[in-house]
Amino acid sequence: MKSPSEDLQLKVLFVTNTLEITAAYLRGDPVDDLYGGPWEEVPAADAPSG
Numbered sequence: 001m002k003s004p005s006e007d008l009q010l011k012v013l014f015v016t017n018t019l020e021i022t023a024a025y026l027r028g029d030p031v032d033d034l035y036g037g038p039w040e041e042v043p044a045a046d047a048p049s050g
Contacts, residue, residue, distance in 0.1 A: 002010075
């Protein structure tokens with residue numbers, strides 16, 4: 001079981017990451033570069049079939 005402080009740290013980290021991504025997006029920075037590669041542009045060959 002996680003301690004309350006661990007849980008709080010995770011929440012703070014999540015919010016911080018979200019704000020950083022949002023700020024980069026609003027500045028017009030390429031957000032994909034922050035986390036290594038485009039999220040939406042998946043080549044058809046790599047997409048799961050079915």
